[in-house]
Amino acid sequence: MAENMGESRKVSLQKSAERLTEEIQSMANYKNLYTEIQKLVASTAVKREDFKNTLLEALKSNGLETEIRNTVFHWVRSQGSLSAVSEASTEEVDLTYLKKAQIQWERRIQKSLNSTCNELNVPLARIRPNADREELAEKWNELSTYDIDLSQYRPLYAPKDFLDVLFSIRNPSFKKQPNELNWEFGHIQIRVKTLTQLRHLYVELAKGMSLLGVNPDMSSSENFTNLEEERIYIGEKVLKSNHAPIAQEFLKRGAPRALRGRLWSLVLGSTVKQNDLEYYEELKSMVLQYDIVIDKLIIKDVQLTARNDDQYFVFEDVLYKTMLCFSRDSEVLAPVTTDRSAGGQVIHAVLQGKPATLENTLVFPPSGVIPFHGFTMYATPFCYLYDDPCAMYYTFRAFYLRYWFRLHTVSSHEQGIVALCLLFERLLQCHEPLLWIHCRNIHIQPVKIVFKWIMRGFSGHLPPEQLLYLWDLILGYDSLEIIPLLAVTILSFRKENLMQVNNQQSVEAVLADLSSLKVVPLLQLALLRE
Amino acid sequence: MARRVSASGTDKTKVTFCTDVDKSVIVHNFEKRGWVQVSPEDDWNFYWAVTQSCRNIFSVETGYRMDDKQLINHFPNHYELTRKDLLVKNIKRYRKELEREGNPLAERGDGPGKYLYLDFIPVTFVLPADYNMFVEEYRKSPQSTWIMKPCGKSQGAGIFLINKLSKLKKWSREAKNPFNPNLTKESYVISRYIDNPLLIGGKKFDLRLYVLITSFRPLKAYLFKLGFCRFCTVKYDTSIQELDNMYVHLTNVSVQKHGEEYNSKHGGKLSVHNLRLYLESTRGKAVTEKLFANITWCIIHSLKAVAPVMANDRHCFECYGYDIIIDNDLKPWLIEVNASPSLTSTTVNDRILKYKLIDNIISIVVPPDGVPDVKWNKCPPPEALGNFELLLDEELVAQEEKEYSSGKYRSSSSKWK
Structure with missing residues (x-):
């Protein structure tokens, strides 16, 4: 045997x-x-x-x-998946309706994209006219001055629209009043962790180990004047070893500012090498060569988000480059579309004015990712870590491919947006029952309050420094579950104020300003055993 | 020292304030404390004045005498620090004095006129007085750019760049003979232009830091931690064609506000906290810490330079707006000091920041019992500092040194008890 x-x-x-x-x-x-x-x-x-x-x-x-x-x-x-262990358990139930929902969702986005093109009378894709190409090339480092009229363009969808899609998902084996929107995700049978299981996963936080992001002057056990000094010393040794798994382990207790960029690149395998530089240049030349309607949507999105954001406006120019190159990156297509969370719907666009032959047809956009309102926010925090646009690009891309694409696609994946919303609900219901009931009484779906945070991984909602600590934890534990946990923790932290208000507007007002929150101590408090 | 009776006694005199700066951040802060607004002619305890009103109060002709329960937000001759020409003059004198004393701080660097540790303002001359000295310096490096600023103006008015001596001559001909000091009152300073500023996202910025002084002798200075960077809206460009484009070169919000690219949501302002995050992440911790230590250094020495000439009236306190440019080698340069930093709020965050600024200033300058009193020792408890941090209190330093030398010194925390 x-x-x-x-x-x-x-x-x-x-x-x-x-x-x-x-x-x-x-x-x-x-x-x-x-x-x-x-x-x-x-x-x-x-x-x-x-x-x-x-x-x-x-x-x-x-x-x-x-x-x-x-x-x-x-x-x-x-x-395969982020945590393959629980894969078997989800296969017990039939979740194909989620896949169907994603296929429908992808079709809807594509339809909306096509109608945008029809309304504005622009092609999906064409060869970029010479004059435009020259202007774009000349202004490549300062695309904020690339002056085109975008007043007619609107984002294809916003987090709110996506949430409506999620709420309208029907579990066919679950009897419910037809036409009634779901109040919660409880009927979707994806297994999510309990708080006890989360404590098991985030054991360093649950055990109350000293972490960066609490108090850098905290005294240290070793021969260092403070915790920060100790973390810098160890972090430098980790970088020197060049071992990705060790770097990942190190991130669990928080990265020192000066080492974070290199640590993240090491964990994600996104350190820039010669061939990456060349590939990045290729992406740029693809942007110059083809004019696709996605470009306008990207520029519009940077304008609507980063340009107006007092934390990120200085990085406006580098964000245009990053997002435009990303749209041309066909290496993004395969991992995203073959993932079991994807519907696998891809548009093929024929270049305007060309015969519909194979060589005039391209996957549209080459990355397969159609941006929505706030898409740029997945990239903005990396601006604080890297001066070099190329280094920034590859770490952003690696982060997207590992985590972010799951936040705007419907899937049964335990790291997907549906599972994360479900996790949020379960945690809130179990550990803040009064708040849960209060939401019920005032007819506000709790997910509705926090969805924009979850869908953006809190980018733009937390100050950059706090956000980077949060993303350290995502990388360190290789899991997005920390995001719904933080969402619950914030509601719990502001419970007293929330209990006193009874409409959506006031609830939003209570939660509008997160600038004073310290992420790591909050999470640690939530995970510490009582 | 005995507490004054009137403050804690039954005499419930209301604190009165007056102001000729019609800004809600000011009035709200006073009203929040239950203070009552009166006119400058009435009995006031706290006057938030424009510099002109302050000068009137202190002028000999008015003969106004302030009593012990009155505070005002400017020093009578603050211009020793805030006029561009006088600041330069005072710093030059300060360096010479230290040098004469043989103070190691005044150690010379490479080249004439260079100091190793006190070289924190760009090389500057006052025109027309120092014209010949300027020409001499100019000839040493004729390729560098110079910036001309009128001494008495603010918010970027009257500023222009010069890269040829002929341009300066042309200007002097046009500006009705400013080289004859008898014919014109207006003098200019000309400074070497920092042509390698640190750029972020390709854009130039300067720092606006707030420094509160409650006394010049002994020096008591506080730095507001919520300073910010002010960004130009246009990419930095040193080419000749752009020399006259002030949107490239000047970071003043009052200038940038008129640019096409000005954004009213953030007003081109990034917090110093985020600047630090960016620099530590991209340039490293040691160099970033050195930069911030050097910024503190240049603030303290600019204050020490003017301390001996300041009329240290005990009714006065003042909050200065320090403008600092960081160059690409992460060296900070003091550009100028403003006596009345703008309290106009351009964005929501700006409003919150300025509200806190005023609030924190009041709690530092007013004794813990909430009633202005010039006899108070001006040692606010730590909880009164808010977002300010103590830069230097010469009185405390002297006390500690005394205690230390007499062997009574125990721990640094004892002074708070």
């Missing part, structure tokens, strides 16, 4: 190894890695007579072993 299990493990290991060897070859930095190893083999460090041992030794000593380990780490992460 035991032998049998050992045997089957061996087989599955063998299979994984085969898949890895095959898939690693299509990864972006494979070519680079391969060349480096070839160079190493040709060097005197590797002896012919003891090839295997000397090669392994040489790989270790020049850091390539770490590179390979990190590559495997990123490959494993890119496979």
Whole structure:
């Protein structure tokens, strides 16, 4: 029996190894890695007579072993779900209606996009006229001066519209009054964690370990004057080791400001290499070459969000570049559309004035992501971390591919927006029952109050510093569950004021200003065992 | 020292205030404290005045005598700090004095006129008086740009850039002979233009910091922690064509407000807190800390430079608006000091900030019992500071030194008890 299990493990290991060897070859930095190893083999460090041992030794000593380990780490992460453990449990129930809802939602967005084009009489895509291309190229670093009339353009949808879509989801096996909007997500059978399980996941917070973001002058156990100094010392060692998993572990207790950018890049595998620089340039040239209607929507969105935001307005120009390049990035398409949360609907656009042949047809937009009101906010906080637009781009992209796309697509994924809303509701109902009942009595769906926070991962709602601490935790624990937890914690923190108001407007007023909140102490308080 | 009877006794005299600055942030703050507004002719305890009214009160002709229960928000000769030419003069004198004393702070740097530690204002000359000295300096590096500012004006009025001596000569011909001091009252300062400013998002900015002085001798100074950066709306560009485009070069909100790109939601203002986050993240902790330490340094020494010439009237306190530019090597440069920093609120955040500013100023300058009193020792308790932090209190420093030398010194926290 035991032998049998050992045997089957061996087989599955063998299979994984085969898949890895095959898939690693299509990864972006494979070519680079391969060349480096070839160079190493040709060097005197590797002896012919003891090839295997000397090669392994040489790989270790020049850091390539770490590179390979990190590559495997990123490959494993890119496979399947964030937390594969609970996958089995969700398959017990039929959730195909969520997939259908997503397909319908994607169609609706596409329809709305098409009607925008028809109304304004603009093509989905065309070759960019020469004059326009020149102007765009010239103003690439200062696109705030790229003057085009966008007064007719409106965002395709806003978080509010998406929430309506979520509320209208019908579980076919759940009997309910027809035409009545759902009050909550309780009928959707996705398993979400309880507070006890969250305490188990966020064990460092639950145990009351000292964290950055509480008080940097907090005394430290070691030979350091304070916690911040200790974290900087360890953080620098982590960066030097160059091990992605260690960096991820380190983030659980908060990143020092000066190291955060490099730590995030390491965890996400988004450190910029030569081929990334070239690819980024390609994206830029694609923007210059094609004029797609998405460009207008992107520019409009930056104008509506970052340009008016006193935390982010200085970064307006770099955000135009980032978001435009993102729309052309076909490497985004595959991971997003093949994910089981996606409906897999893709538009193909034929270039205006060209025959509908294959070479004149492009996936529209190449990234497959159609922006909505506030989409830019997924990128804004990275402006504080990186001076270099390219470095900023790749970390933003990696973050999006790992987390953010789940916040604007309907899916049964345990990290998807539906599960997160459900988690929020369960936590509120269990741990703030009075508040829950109060919401019921005044006819306000609790999710409605916090949805904009959740959908943006709190970007734009918290001051940048606090937001970055929150996102440290997302990366450190590789989970978005901290977001609904924070939402509940904030409501709980402002409970007294909330209990005194009885309409949507006043509720929003109580929660409008989050600028005084300290995220880490709040979360720690919520997770500490009583 | 004995508490004054009237403050805690049964005599419930209302505190009165008057102001000729018609700003709601001011009036609201007084009214919140239950103070009653009166006119300047009545008996007032607290006068928030424009500089002109303050000068009238202190002028010999009016012969106004303030009593112990009156406070006013300017020092009579604040212009020693806030007039561009006098500030320069005072700093130059201060450096020379330190040098004469053999003070190590006055150590010389590379090149004539350069100081290692006290080099925090751009090289500046007063025109027309120092014209020849300016020409001499100009010839040393003819490629650099200079900025001309009228001494007595504010909000960016009358400022222009010069990159050729001929342009200065042309201006002097046109501006009806300003080089004859008898014919014109207006003098200018000409300073080396900081042409490598730190840019964020490609845009130039300066810092506006608020510094509260409750006494010059001994010096008692507080820094408001909620300062902000003021951004130009247009990308920074040093090309000759843009030399006359003031939207590129001047960060004053009063200038930028007229630009096409001005945004009324944030007013081009970014908090110092966020600036620090950005700098620490992108440039590192050590250099950022050094920058902020240097900013404090340049504020303190500008104050020490004027302290000996200030009329240190005990009825007075003053909140100055410090304008500082950071260059690309993260070195701060003191550009100028304003006696009446704008209290106009351009955005919602601005309003909140200025409201807090006034509130915190009042709680620092008024004794804990809430009644203005010039006999109070001007040592507010820590909870009265609000968003201000103590930069320097020479009295406390002297006390500590005394206690230390006499062996009574125990811990630094004892002074708060």
